Amino acid sequence: MPRTKEQYEALRAASLAKVQAAAITLFARRGFAATSMRDVARAAGISTGLIYRHYETKEELFAALVDYAAAGLHRVVERFGEAESPAELLDEFTRTFLTDLAGDGAFAEFFLIMNQAFMTHDESPQLQRLRTAHALLVDAVIALVGRGQERGEFRSGRPxxxxxxxxxxxxxxxxxxxxxxxRLAVPGPSTLMRLLLRQDDHDRGNARP
Structure with a gap:
């Protein structure tokens, strides 16, 4: 019995998800240059021919992942701009990051791909977009820390x-x-948040005049 259009689309989506997940891991661990389309296909458990039905080149695959990462960063930036407690917003983000880190680590691996993007001289539009999105994230975290200080939630110091x-x-x-x-263990959210949260005794001793 032939597959329906819906079944075909579901299979294609599942295959695409496997390719993207495998590519994220390999690009993060090996780097873009050292990863081939054959490597990605093998890690995804599909044929080399099938992967080329999704992406014609490795560059096209990487560009799709970069676009996905940039869109995710923009969503985080928008969330950080909402009128809620800065400490709660950053705690929410921290918990999401650490949960991912303890699981499949896809978000953490995107962080490594971003680091690679900053170390290359590639000026492609996709990498430029990723760099721009990362800069917006940094600015958003700085602004969030500043707002948290104004509300007495974060420790004193330069945001x-x-x-x-x-x-x-x-x-x-x-x-x-x-x-x-x-032996390496993923810390709890409170451990990371201590970098930012106000500790009255410490802050009084280090407050600027």
């Missing part, structure tokens, strides 16, 4: 410095996830 420490911690955790050392 840019505090935001840099927080984002560097996320990037470091994403990188550590690739290490084979099983």
């Amino acid at each position: 840019a410095e505090l935001a840099s420490c927080y984002l560097a911690a996320l990037s470091g955790l994403a990188t550590m996830r690739l290490l084979p050392d099983t």
Whole structure:
């Protein structure tokens, strides 16, 4: 019995999802240059011929992932701009990131792909868009920290410095996830949030005049 159009589309969507998931992992772990379409097909459990039905080139596949990552960053930036408690917004984001890190790690692997984008001289529109989206995320975190300080939620200090420490911690955790050392443990949200949350005794001793 021939498949219906709906069944065909469902199979195609499932195959595409496997390709994208495999590509994210391989690009993050090996880098773009060291990953071939054959590698992605093998990791996705599909034939090399089938992967080319989804994407004609490795560059096209990478561009699709970059667009997806950039769109995700824009959604995070929009969420950070909402009129809620800055501490609660950042705690929500932290929990989402750490939950992903303890699971399949797709979001964390996107962080590594972003780092690769900043280390290449590729000026393609897709990478430019990703760099722009990342810059917006950094600005949004800085602004969120500033608002949190005004509300007495975050510790004193330059918002840019505090935001840099927080984002560097996320990037470091994403990188550590690739290490084979099983002694490494994903911290709880409260551990990361201590980088930002106000601690009255500490802040009084380090407050600027």
